[in-house]
Amino acid sequence: MTTFSKLQDDFTHNIIGYSAIGIILSTCLGSAAVMTTLMHGHDLVQMFFVMLSVVACSMHNASILTVQKPELIFKLLVFSTVLNVLIIMGGLLI
Numbered sequence: 001m002t003t004f005s006k007l008q009d010d011f012t013h014n015i016i017g018y019s020a021i022g023i024i025l026s027t028c029l030g031s032a033a034v035m036t037t038l039m040h041g042h043d044l045v046q047m048f049f050v051m052l053s054v055v056a057c058s059m060h061n062a063s064i065l066t067v068q069k070p071e072l073i074f075k076l077l078v079f080s081t082v083l084n085v086l087i088i089m090g091g092l093l094i
Contacts, residue, residue, distance in 0.1 A: 004078075011077075012070040019064045022077045029084035030057035036091030049087055056080040 011018050033053040037046050060076040 008071060008074050011074045015070045015073070019073065022073070023061055023064060026057045026060045026077060026080045026084075029081060029088070030054065033084040033087040033091070036088050039091065040094055049090075053084055053087055056083045 030053050034050050037049045037053070040046060056076075057080055060073070060080045063073045063076050
């Protein structure tokens with residue numbers, strides 16, 4: 001069993017607690033990604049990265065609010081986390 005499968009299985013068994021933590025994580029990372037993006041101006045490229053971050057966080061939060069399958073919620077959490085961390089790292093390197 002891979003690490004991803006183990007984490008997904010644990011997330012599925014404890015969906016209520018992890019959903020609350022996931023909303024906080026997704027929202028905090030998204031806001032940090034938007035902040036680091038907008039520190040470099042507000043051109044079209046920066047607005048594109050802001051849109052990507054907002055869409056990823058909104059998809060994750062909406063999947064929890066609409067009571068989707070735990071597997072989908074977990075995959076969207078991972079996607080949102082990885083995307084926002086990449087945007088933050090890119091914003092700090094530029």
